[in-house]
């Protein structure tokens with residue numbers, strides 16, 4: 001294979017035999033996973049199944065993770081959490097620029113997430129949704145090759161959440177980073193991601209490609225089949241969902 005082809009096809013994330021235990025309890029049990037560059041992946045699993053542990057390992061935030069093989073991820077990685085983690089003593093633009101320079105880029109990123117004109121606001125003046133928009137802008141200015149998002153919309157109300165879904169997908173279309181989105185929400189996973197993984201007993205229990213065009217609607221009956229398969233993998237029957 002020619003070198004340039006090899007580069008294009010190299011996955012953004014490659015995990016081989018990723019294992020993590022806490023106090024002798026195995027949470028990740030030899031995970032193998034490739035995420036091709038530019039793919040939008042969602043990770044589902046019960047509370048405590050190890051989703052955040054996996055994400056932290058990919059982000060390079062966990063130094064005690066072990067694996068018989070590899071853990072490789074690109075250099076430019078941005079992480080977005082459930083809370084915006086904006087520094088309260090810095091104005092919005094300064095939060096977005098933290099550790100980087102180029103105020104113009106910061107302004108452009110804020111405009112992209114619909115926060116033009118709010119550059120000088122304090123984080124305490126933002127709503128929850130606006131704060132998450134600012135967090136997304138902060139991740140964008142770093143031009144990430146990989147965006148890791150841990151329940152980024154978990155604390156938002158249902159309407160704001162839907163708006164944020166559109167925004168995230170739009171940003172992805174424009175910048176095409178690889179995305180690994182941790183969520184509890186099966187519908188969020190199906191509407192946003194092109195591939196959904198279910199973490200179960202330390203392994204990837206289901207790896208499902210969602211083959212439907214975007215933008216997707218929650219009401220699309222063809223998504224129902226995917227929903228059922230994911231709920232079954234999570235051990236939830238349709239009557240309980």
Ligand SMILES: Nc1ncnc2c1ncn2[C@@H]1O[C@H](COP(=O)(O)OP(=O)(O)OP(=O)(O)O)[C@@H](O)[C@H]1O
Pocket residue numbers: 022023027045046047048049050051052053054184
């Ligand atoms: N630093 C730690 N020390 C000890 N145990 C930990 C630590 N971090 C995670 N765990 C344990 O590992 C397991 C997986 O935790 P993790 O946060 O990855 O789950 P999760 O799937 O993200 O859960 P949730 O959906 O509730 O956020 C849990 O049982 C948790 O108690």
